[in-house]
Amino acid sequence: MTGREELIARAVRADGPYEMFSTLAAQLRRAVPYDVGVWRATDPETGMITSPVLAENTEDHSCTAYWRYELFTERINLFRDLARAPVPVASLWDSTGGRPARSGLYRDFLVPRGLHDELRAVLRVDGRPHGYVSLFRAKGRPAFTASERRFLQDLGTPIARRLRSYAKTRPAPAEDGPTGTGLLLFDAGGALLSANDEARRYLEELPDGPTSVTALGVRVPLWVHGTAMRARAIAERHGGDTARIRMRARTGRWLVCHGSCLRGADGELGFSAVVIERAPASEITPLVVLAYELSDRELQVTQCVARGLPTNAIAAELHLSPHTVRDHIKSIFEKLDVSSRGELVGRLFTEYGEPALSTATERRVL
Template sequence: MSTAIGRDELISRVGRADSPHRLLSTLATQLRRVVPYDAAVWRSTDPETGMITSPIFAENVEDHSCAVYWQYELFTEKINLFRDLALAPVPVASLWETTGGEPERSSLYRGFLAPRGVHDELRAVLRVDGRPHGYVSLFREKGRAEFNTGERRFLEDLGTPIARLLRAYAKQRPEPSDDALTGTGLLLFDAAGALVSANDEARRYLEEMPEGPASLTALGIRVPLWVHGTAMRARAIAEERGGDTARIRMRTRTGRWLVCHASCLREADGRVGVSAVIIERAPISDVTPLVVQAYELSERELEVTQRVARGLSTSGISEELHLSPHTVRDHIKAIFEKLGVSSRGELVGQLFTEYYEPVSRSSTGRRG
């Protein structure tokens, strides 16, 4: 089987997954047949901030180790950083190649990989339209050959198709439910990253999180890596170690959209103190861009859609965007085809209502 055929077949099989978590697990199973590895971590990312979000799928890596790995990424590592790869012409790199066969130059290798018997790491950013939708870390143990050029290129060729598939899951609507998550969840992490306090709302939100690597805290609460990672990112920002926001959008087990953001406080003497993490329902303004990207609307189509949502007529949109009425109608037709709707009301309901406020199980009316 040639590499090209293997790639197409792999993408076809992965594309049949019914959820992003299933996609990652299927991708892992299929990729291992072409690019052998001993352990891996597959992470979804928020395309706006590049921060890890749900879901995350780990293979042969302990939950606690996933958090330790990410601490190196945020605080000490300088080589092959994901945020750098996200902007690089080629968003794939191996530790062995980048260091010229001297992986000990990497703090991650010295403190995390080598003690666990890892010989080489191949990492990649899955991106489409310039936005990252996932991070991949593949590990090979000592005694095995380092990742080669062909394997790196195979993973590179998968990047955009897989990112497009991950992006498309934003089209999945939340499951109907009578139990609405409300209120503001608050968690406090100390300077060492340990959870020290959480309110009742935060506990309820955490109970609705999907499966994935999590830390069991002294409070008896399991904190998913993507939530813990937001707290760590806030601390890194406070220590001026890159980035300017600690914020992600994430989904519950039933598909409801939440936003998680964090800020690091300082003590009276200026030292970094606790990190406060807030979890709450995502506003419509946060959800809509993800859904629009999932339907692959162009920038102009998005501009037209926004004005349709405001109730502007074809002539009103034409005047505001300096387009002919004929061109506006063409854009609206293309938008309808992409979203599978036949009226402006359906369009507004699908993009701005159904993904945010699904009907309850007890409701018998039509959505939207």
């Protein structure tokens, strides 16, 4: 077993994404030495950072400052560009031809912190990003090499696949907790102005990670703060993107966090509002489907099963033979470890999200 294979084997045995990031961080330094590292899970639909985030040897406020460059000013090696690139790994020195001062991130973020180079990677599988990695080297150490970039690149798909699989973990039973809508209001500079009681309760449920300490005494995790910043960046660009993430509480309960930047009567951008609420099944089912690695055709068959269609009707709608439909259903049952259509629908639509959806709502999910 090679060093890369051994590293992957150890990482994928982790019980959760944070534990996997910790394992990767401890093992990767032997092959790709670095001084500062940040490991982030991402929402595969929006590419935004979500929980958890592991930050090594850096202050919490630096994580927030770093992300501002990604959203507002930096133009080199952006994660959203790497997520679509043929090779989703890049180092700052290599990308600038040995002239890193071309990068505002280098001049204003790395240099003041005594850092010399950054190696970035998008952990993606089937074209979707499931994690972002940032590794930094201190001044006086050599820049990241091509072989080190390749080593990290080779980790990307298997680690992304394992990150994707954690969506299959069912939430622990929870008899209480917030049930309403949490609302947070941020000013133009990203400072938290106000938060309702439900928002405070939701924030208390979120896992540990880099946070911003606010004047309200509320600690706001990077991924929630990042949602507010993303909302403002979208408004500034007049873009059609969405500032929305699915995130997990410490209990495994799924939550949705989405933001929007408000405008005044004069059309100027003002405050950013961020909403946190429990995630309905319609938000979580797509993640669970990805986690179970259903093929496109299996996904279509699952849609039909969720609508209550019998085998012959599914065959007619998808232009397949009834025998082929039965083969697909058998494969779907095996992947999800269920033995009936009712159990399949229950597994995908009711076990992960809350509140439970009506049948009519479920039909619009897949």
